[in-house]
Amino acid sequence: MRDRQASQGARRAREFEAFVAGAAGRLLHAATLLTAEPPDDNPRARRLLTLALAHTYASWDRLRGEDPYDRARQQLAVRFARGAWHQHGRSRATPGNALAALTPQERLIVVLRLYEGVAEEQAAALLGLPVERVRAICARATTALLHPPRRPAPAAAEVARS
Amino acid sequence: MNLNEREAAVRRMLERTPPPVPPELYGDALRRGGRMLRRRTAARRLLWLVLLATAVAFVVWASTARPWVEPPSNTTPPLTNW
Numbered sequence: 548m549r550d551r552q553a554s555q556g557a558r559r560a561r562e563f564e565a566f567v568a569g570a571a572g573r574l575l576h577a578a579t580l581l582t583a584e585p586p587d588d589n590p591r592a593r594r595l596l597t598l599a600l601a602h603t604y605a606s607w608d609r610l611r612g613e614d615p616y617d618r619a620r621q622q623l624a625v626r627f628a629r630g631a632w633h634q635h636g637r638s639r640a641t642p643g644n645a646l647a648a649l650t651p652q653e654r655l656i657v658v659l660r661l662y663e664g665v666a667e668e669q670a671a672a673l674l675g676l677p678v679e680r681v682r683a684i685c686a687r688a689t690t691a692l693l694h695p696p697r698r699p700a701p702a703a704a705e706v707a708r709s
Numbered sequence: 710m711n712l713n714e715r716e717a718a719v720r721r722m723l724e725r726t727p728p729p730v731p732p733e734l735y736g737d738a739l740r741r742g743g744r745m746l747r748r749r750t751a752a753r754r755l756l757w758l759v760l761l762a763t764a765v766a767f768v769v770w771a772s773t774a775r776p777w778v779e780p781p782s783n784t785t786p787p788l789t790n791w
Contacts, residue, residue: 560739567735575734576727586728597737604742605749645722661716662723686712689719 559607567600570616574599574623580658581627583647595630599623620663624673627655645692653688660685 578592578599599622603615610618631651646654655674659665660681667685671678 563739563742564735567738571730571734572727575730579728580723586726589728592728593731593734597734597741600734600738601741601745604738605745607742657719658723661720689715692719692722693715 555608559604563604563607566603566615570619571596571600574616574619577620577658577662578623578627580646580662581623581651581654583644583649583654585644595623595626599626620665621673624655624659627651628674631655645695648695649688649691653684653691656681656684657688657692661689 575589575592575596578596579586579589582589582591582595584590584592599619602622603619606618607615628651646657649657652674656670659670659673660667665673667678667681671681674681676684
């Protein structure tokens with residue numbers, strides 16, 4: 548009994564390590580986009596991803612053929628949405644990042660839809676919103692990213708660079 | 710610029726500069742995940758234990774109190790001079 552548990556644990560750790568080696572880069576990028584932190588200084592994104600991966604590891608034996616990447620991404624999105632709800636309004640201002648100008652919800656939808664390529668219906672189901680609303684928010688955020696509203700000097704410099 | 714082109718432009722914007730993956734990420738996730746797993750196992754075990762204890766306590770109480778046996782009636786007056 549104990550032997551079987553130990554071998555199952557070892558197999559789980561091995562599979563999980565391979566999964567993290569393959570998926571961590573992309574997931575961390577997504578998390579960094581969500582938190583709108585600079586790529587080389589992203590403590591919040593790392594924390595978010597560590598928790599999402601830990602949850603994926605804990606439910607590894609109950610995945611039953613489901614894609615662990617999907618599970619981790621879902622965890623990431625849900626945790627981010629919950630966290631953004633709690634710390635409404637006090638985000639770390641990061642100049643030089645166009646995403647920082649969007650609201651957390653807009654960032655979440657843009658990252659899910661455009662960076663991760665999640666279908667509109669799936670994103671809507673994940674966030675508990677109607678599909679039309681997801682489409683509208685995505686369109687609005689896309690426009691805001693491509694044509695940032697005119698603002699004083701620093702914002703203008705940022706537009707010139709991007 | 711139509712919708713597809715705009716979405717493609719934003720996609721290109723998002724793909725820029727991927728952050729470096731910190732080496733301690735795997736270890737941290739493994740440690741936290743393992744802790745979550747152990748905690749869940751302990752909680753499940755505790756729940757089963759409580760269930761078992763309740764079942765045993767109920768059986769013991771039922772076998773001593775015998776609630777299904779009709780209690781002797783003491784409201785009927787004794788039948789005497791019939």
